[in-house]
Amino acid sequence: MADFFEYIDANLDRWNDELDEFLRIPSISTDPERAGDVARCAEWLADHLRAAGIPSCEVVSTAGHPIVIGERPVDPDAPTLLVYGHYDVQPSEPDHLWTTPPFEPSRRDGRVYARGSVDDKGQVHMHVKALETLLETETGANLNLKFVIEGEEEVGSAHLGKFLAENADRLACDAVLISDTTMFSPELPCITTGLRGIVYTELNVRGPSHDLHSGSYGGAVVNPANALATILAGLKDEQGRATVPGFYDPVREITEREKADLARLPMDDEVMRADVGSTELGGEEGFTTLERLWYRPTLDVNGLLSGFTGQGSKTVLPGSAMAKVSMRLVPDQDPVEVVEAFEQRVRELTPPGVTVEVKRFHDGAPWVADPDHPVYDAAHAALEAGFGTPPAMIREGGSIPIVSMFEETFRSPVLLVGFGLPGSNAHAPDEWIDAGVYREGIAAIANLYGEIAVRLDDAG
Amino acid sequence: MADFFEYIDANLDRWNDELDEFLRIPSISTDPERAGDVARCAEWLADHLRAAGIPSCEVVSTAGHPIVIGERPVDPDAPTLLVYGHYDVQPSEPDHLWTTPPFEPSRRDGRVYARGSVDDKGQVHMHVKALETLLETETGANLNLKFVIEGEEEVGSAHLGKFLAENADRLACDAVLISDTTMFSPELPCITTGLRGIVYTELNVRGPSHDLHSGSYGGAVVNPANALATILAGLKDEQGRATVPGFYDPVREITEREKADLARLPMDDEVMRADVGSTELGGEEGFTTLERLWYRPTLDVNGLLSGFTGQGSKTVLPGSAMAKVSMRLVPDQDPVEVVEAFEQRVRELTPPGVTVEVKRFHDGAPWVADPDHPVYDAAHAALEAGFGTPPAMIREGGSIPIVSMFEETFRSPVLLVGFGLPGSNAHAPDEWIDAGVYREGIAAIANLYGEIAVRLDDAG
Numbered sequence: 001m002a003d004f005f006e007y008i009d010a011n012l013d014r015w016n017d018e019l020d021e022f023l024r025i026p027s028i029s030t031d032p033e034r035a036g037d038v039a040r041c042a043e044w045l046a047d048h049l050r051a052a053g054i055p056s057c058e059v060v061s062t063a064g065h066p067i068v069i070g071e072r073p074v075d076p077d078a079p080t081l082l083v084y085g086h087y088d089v090q091p092s093e094p095d096h097l098w099t100t101p102p103f104e105p106s107r108r109d110g111r112v113y114a115r116g117s118v119d120d121k122g123q124v125h126m127h128v129k130a131l132e133t134l135l136e137t138e139t140g141a142n143l144n145l146k147f148v149i150e151g152e153e154e155v156g157s158a159h160l161g162k163f164l165a166e167n168a169d170r171l172a173c174d175a176v177l178i179s180d181t182t183m184f185s186p187e188l189p190c191i192t193t194g195l196r197g198i199v200y201t202e203l204n205v206r207g208p209s210h211d212l213h214s215g216s217y218g219g220a221v222v223n224p225a226n227a228l229a230t231i232l233a234g235l236k237d238e239q240g241r242a243t244v245p246g247f248y249d250p251v252r253e254i255t256e257r258e259k260a261d262l263a264r265l266p267m268d269d270e271v272m273r274a275d276v277g278s279t280e281l282g283g284e285e286g287f288t289t290l291e292r293l294w295y296r297p298t299l300d301v302n303g304l305l306s307g308f309t310g311q312g313s314k315t316v317l318p319g320s321a322m323a324k325v326s327m328r329l330v331p332d333q334d335p336v337e338v339v340e341a342f343e344q345r346v347r348e349l350t351p352p353g354v355t356v357e358v359k360r361f362h363d364g365a366p367w368v369a370d371p372d373h374p375v376y377d378a379a380h381a382a383l384e385a386g387f388g389t390p391p392a393m394i395r396e397g398g399s400i401p402i403v404s405m406f407e408e409t410f411r412s413p414v415l416l417v418g419f420g421l422p423g424s425n426a427h428a429p430d431e432w433i434d435a436g437v438y439r440e441g442i443a444a445i446a447n448l449y450g451e452i453a454v455r456l457d458d459a460g
Numbered sequence: 461m462a463d464f465f466e467y468i469d470a471n472l473d474r475w476n477d478e479l480d481e482f483l484r485i486p487s488i489s490t491d492p493e494r495a496g497d498v499a500r501c502a503e504w505l506a507d508h509l510r511a512a513g514i515p516s517c518e519v520v521s522t523a524g525h526p527i528v529i530g531e532r533p534v535d536p537d538a539p540t541l542l543v544y545g546h547y548d549v550q551p552s553e554p555d556h557l558w559t560t561p562p563f564e565p566s567r568r569d570g571r572v573y574a575r576g577s578v579d580d581k582g583q584v585h586m587h588v589k590a591l592e593t594l595l596e597t598e599t600g601a602n603l604n605l606k607f608v609i610e611g612e613e614e615v616g617s618a619h620l621g622k623f624l625a626e627n628a629d630r631l632a633c634d635a636v637l638i639s640d641t642t643m644f645s646p647e648l649p650c651i652t653t654g655l656r657g658i659v660y661t662e663l664n665v666r667g668p669s670h671d672l673h674s675g676s677y678g679g680a681v682v683n684p685a686n687a688l689a690t691i692l693a694g695l696k697d698e699q700g701r702a703t704v705p706g707f708y709d710p711v712r713e714i715t716e717r718e719k720a721d722l723a724r725l726p727m728d729d730e731v732m733r734a735d736v737g738s739t740e741l742g743g744e745e746g747f748t749t750l751e752r753l754w755y756r757p758t759l760d761v762n763g764l765l766s767g768f769t770g771q772g773s774k775t776v777l778p779g780s781a782m783a784k785v786s787m788r789l790v791p792d793q794d795p796v797e798v799v800e801a802f803e804q805r806v807r808e809l810t811p812p813g814v815t816v817e818v819k820r821f822h823d824g825a826p827w828v829a830d831p832d833h834p835v836y837d838a839a840h841a842a843l844e845a846g847f848g849t850p851p852a853m854i855r856e857g858g859s860i861p862i863v864s865m866f867e868e869t870f871r872s873p874v875l876l877v878g879f880g881l882p883g884s885n886a887h888a889p890d891e892w893i894d895a896g897v898y899r900e901g902i903a904a905i906a907n908l909y910g911e912i913a914v915r916l917d918d919a920g
Contacts, residue, residue, distance in 0.1 A: 196675060198675070198775070200773040200775070202773075207738050208736040208737050208738050209736065209737025209738075210736075210737065212736060213858060214758075214760050214762055214786060214788070215656060215658070215788060215856070215857045215858025215859055216753070216856070216857050216858050217736065217753070217857065218753075218758040218760045218786075218788050218857060219743045219744065219752040219753055219756055219757075219758035219760075219788065219857065220732075220741055220742075220743045220749045220752040220753050221736055221738055221741060221742070221743075222738060222740075222741070222742040222743070223760050223761060225692075225760075225761035225762070225763070225764050225783075226692065226693075226696065226759075226760065226761050228689070228764070229688070229689045229691075229692035229693045229761065229764075229783075230692075230693045230696075231689075232685075232686065232689035232690075232693070233686075233689045233690045233692070233693030233694070234693070236686065236690075272680075276668040276669070276672060276677060276681055277668050277669025277670065277779075278667050278668050278669075278681055278682060278813055278814070279812070279813060279814070279815060280682075280812055280813050281680055281681060281682070281813065282680075282681070282682040282811070282812055282813035283679045283680045283681075283682070284679065289680045292679040292680040293676070293677070293678075293679055293680050296679055297679075298674075298678040298679035299686075300674050300678045300679075300683050300685075300686065300777055301683060301685035301686050301689065301766070301767070301778075301781075302674060302685070302767050302768050302773075302774065302775065302776050302777070302778070303685070303766060303767035303768040303769045303774070303776070303778070304685050304688070304689075304764040304765060304766040304767065304769070304781060305764060305765060305769040306761070306763060306764040307761070307762050307763035307764065307784065308762050308763040308784055309763045309764070309765040309782070309784075312821060313660040313662075313762070313784065313786070313821040313822060314762065314763070314784075315658070315660070315762065315786060315858070316762050316763070317760055317762070318761075318762070318763070319737075321761075321764060322769070323685075323689075324767065324768055324769075324773065324774075326674060326678075326773070326775060328674070328675060328678050328679065351742070352739070352740055352742055353738055353739060353740050353741065353742035354738070354739070355739060361772060361773040362773060396675070396676070397675045397676050397677065397678060397679065398673060398675025398676055398775070399675055
């Protein structure tokens with residue numbers, strides 16, 4: 001383990017200025033008017049990767065925004081690590097809810113506030129500075145490093161998959177490292193070892209061919225809004241479990257090791273309850289909050305629309321009723337099998353007198369790491385070196401579709417080591433990254449490059 | 461019984477021209493820019509009531525649109541009939557769906573197409589022409605006649621109640637006659653003897669204080685949209701009955717006489733099903749379609765709104781979910797008791813982790829006529845004289861709040877004899893009145909004035 005803090009602290013002021021410069025570029029990928037800024041941001045990043053020690057750094061055009069590619073080949077026999085990140089950001093609206101302007105970084109209370117500070121420019125910058133640190137303080141790890149930093153993560157990584165497939169040989173690697181996740185608390189570094197999958201559907205229940213007067217027809221025409229409520233209610237039982245046939249059959253039991261990991265975490269239900277603002281938390285019977293979030297599947301209504309929704313009253317018997325319904329999946333649920341069974345269950349629950357259409361939008365398989373792979377030992381050691389405390393293995397309730405994409409393209413393990421924190425407002429006003437975590441995280445990443453070089457070399 | 465058809469047919473061409481003139485005035489009460497047209501329409505009507513035989517006819521200003529008052533006192537000892545109607549109309553939008561312009565009356569296929577043709581200017585005009593017929597062909601009925609034709613029915617009769625209360629002595633009457641309802645078919649004149657009441661509510665279910673990411677929080681935070689579906693589904697059982705405590709206790713059994721009336725009607729469920737466009741009709745088990753519409757209460761969802769309702773997918777766990785829910789009531793249900801029990805039931809059905817607020821918008825008691833009152837004998841005889849067939853006693857599934865208002869203000873029976881037809885598009889493009897019904901209805905009304913004079917005189 002190397003102690004990089006002397007170098008880091010000697011250079012932190014300069015890096016802060018650089019980070020501010022990076023964050024000032026409004027690289028909003030969803031806004032066509034910002035395409036020039038997105039491109040400028042890619043060039044800025046390529047310049048700084050070159051300066052950090054990757055001379056062959058390229059900005060590659062795509063049908064969308066460009067991808068920044070950096071390669072540092074040291075030895076064909078050494079292990080190869082591919083670092084993925086993104087330099088594009090979410091829109092900043094509503095701007096009036098920001099304490100300071102989204103693209104004028106502001107440092108206060110030990111945080112850096114700006115759009116992109118945590119998601120993901122700040123974390124990408126940590127990698128650039130970790131590389132600089134490693135190369136300026138040592139002879140450099142015996143590691144072939146490749147960087148793939150895209151500009152379309154916030155718009156669904158539309159052109160990344162094609163690019164990776166077309167450049168699979170050039171980008172071949174032994175492991176993929178992504179820093180775009182969160183820590184459980186500022187004192188507790190984390191490795192994210194599981195993500196839930198998703199299937200997302202829309203139900204359209206149709207009754208009469210047009211809206212009717214609820215006085216003239218109410219009672220004799222089956223009301224699609226009532227029918228939709230019956231269907232949705234019937235999709236869950238009183239224990240909070242989905243009634244989709246076979247839904248829980250492939251769900252893995254929570255292991256003793258996983259339970260031990262969960263027990264280590266400083267989880268406080270009351271803090272979460274107060275944060276979300278509900279009167280109490282709740283979910284599937286027989287599980288804790290973290291088990292519900294990370295190890296158990298869900299069935300949630302994401303939207304409802306039918307009939308009259310304005311102020312006051314209108315006596316309408318609606319012609320149709322719509323619900324968005326999604327399910328979060330865990331290993332080893334299969335999205336296609338789940339959505340088939342879901343549709344079958346919806347049809348069973350649909351009363352005569354209405355019809356139902358089930359649209360499928362997108363799906364993603366759940367993902368779980370193999371924690372016995374040596375990259376996890378490397379991450380464990382490196383995070384302890386950076387933060388002075390051993391990391392926790394956590395999961396995330398959401399989905400990150402690119403994780404499976406990298407795993408399948410390169411047939412290599414993906415390591416998720418991220419430096420966000422709860423409440424970082426990644427997609428909201430007043431986004432921030434913790435300045436202490438930024439500093440310690442750079443040390444951890446520099447160590448991680450070194451550890452991966454050693455451990456994958458040992459393993460290979 | 462008098463045969464008025466000779467006079468009617470001799471004057472029908474002139475009356476058609478007059479009706480067209482009346483219908484050309486765009487008396488849209490909801491549109492402030494049409495206030496001048498509404499006022500002009502009131503003056504037109506007053507002029508024509510004067511010409512028909514009511515010299516003392518007045519246009520009375522209100523805080524809204526004016527009310528047209530006509531009085532024809534013949535004898536303080538004779539019975540007094542008050543005729544109510546309205547000369548204002550619904551907006552015409554969407555205009556492009558009209559075959560001919562809404563305020564240029566068009567006669568085709570035995571119908572008169574124009575906004576207001578059936579609701580209610582056409583029916584008001586039938587009364588004006590019935591009065592003319594009566595006075596020009598006989599010495600006139602021994603009946604004190606009063607007309608109250610308002611200009612705000614389509615905007616909720618905001619100033620009518622106050623006006624009636626303030627003029628209760630001047631407008632005192634033995635019966636109220638309203639022609640603003642429908643016939644079952646063009647061949648079958650009808651008396652409407654019952655109206656359903658209503659309570660209209662809005663449920664707001666609140667969970668987290670703001671929308672959450674359904675990946676990060678789904679499964680551990682109670683979802684208000686799922687909770688709303690559970691509440692709404694729980695409000696009805698598998699037999700299509702409301703589960704509100706005591707809901708059915710005050711509901712009157714359908715009598716043998718009512719069943720006989722229903723059996724006379726040429727009801728065809730398949731025609732109605734095809735008209736509404738559902739795959740099949742349905743409702744409370746054990747009742748026919750007309751029983752469900754007229755004699756049984758309902759519980760209908762009128763609107764739903766929660767979370768993401770746009771195109772595609774958004775993984776949101778909504779902070780709240782809203783439903784509009786109304787119940788149609790029948791004798792002897794009490795709106796206040798029903799809404800109290802409803803709110804109690806909603807609270808029982810609300811799961812922990814969310815809260816519910818129940819807003820009450822408006823309510824109206826159900827109404828049922830006393831079919832043994834002599835005005836019903838009068839209507840029976842008069843409609844048979846006009847249409848050549850005895851009338852049916854029907855009900856309406858909707859509510860007409862002014863009916864109870866008249867009944868309570870004057871402590872007199874209200875007689876609903878209307879000349880609309882199914883599919884007349886009262887509030888839709890291509891509104892029409894049947895030209896044959898217009899003609900026969902004038903004869904029926906002229907007879908009705910005479911019959912009421914005789915029968916109420918006998919009764920008094």
